[in-house]
Amino acid sequence: MGETDAFADEVRRATQGEESAFGELYRRTRPLVARLVAGFGTLDADEVEDVLQESYVRAFRGLPRLKEAGAFTPWLLTIARNRARTKLERRTALRRMEEALADPEPETVPALPPALQVERDIAVVRQLISELPEGEEKKTVQLFYLEGQLSAREIAEQLGVGKSTITMRLERFRGRIKRELLQRVLAGRWD
Structure with a gap:
């Protein structure tokens, strides 16, 4: 049996779920696949391993769909190339998003008189509260921000939960407010 026949036999055995065949295919193809992926020079060692x-994982799960055992290596290399490209695209998209959400330069943010700024911010908070789904979080935020008469401890007692639960809900809402205000600043608009 030649080298190619033995390899095709490993592919057929792996397709049938034989564990040792998966290990053998991995052992025989890993150096080639690793060289291909490492050729995407901007991937670090952890990303290459990922x-x-x-x-x-994708190749072994898809083995039953492979029509010809001899096509395994080119197919695996195509999967690896696509995975590497996807990894790079995601990293680039993440970097762009982080840059977009970076703190704006002071000169790019229009100055508003303090009274208008407070009024605008209050309107944003009220809008975000109204958009929250009905439930405990919305009730907590309304009690704290709209009614404004109760402390977090008093709200916890009124709702029958721990103060840490109230604090967590309020922190989560504050995070939403910060993101919304930042998005509006970046977009240069105030609805």
């Missing part, structure tokens, strides 16, 4: 693992 791409390798993702590629083998």
Whole structure:
């Protein structure tokens, strides 16, 4: 049996779920796949390893769909190339998003008189509260921000939960407010 026949036999055995065949395919193809993925020079060692693992998981799960055992290596290399490209695209998209959400330069933010700024911010908070789904979080936020007469401890007692639960709900809402205000600043608009 030639090298190609032995390899095709490993693919067929792996397709049938034989554990040792998966290990043998991995052992025989990993150096080639690793060289291909490492060729995407901007991937670091951890990202290369992630791409390798993702590629083998996808290939081994998809083995039943492989029509010809001899096509395994080119197919695996295509999967690895696509996984590496996806990893790079996601990293680039993440970097762009982080840059977009970076603190704006002071000169790009229009100055508003303090009274208008407070009025605008209050309107944003009220809008965000109205958009919250009905439930405990909305009730907590309304009690704290709209009614404004109760402390977090008093709200916790009124709702029958721990103060830490109220604090967590309020922090989560504050995070929403910060994100919304930042998005509006970046978009240069105030609805």
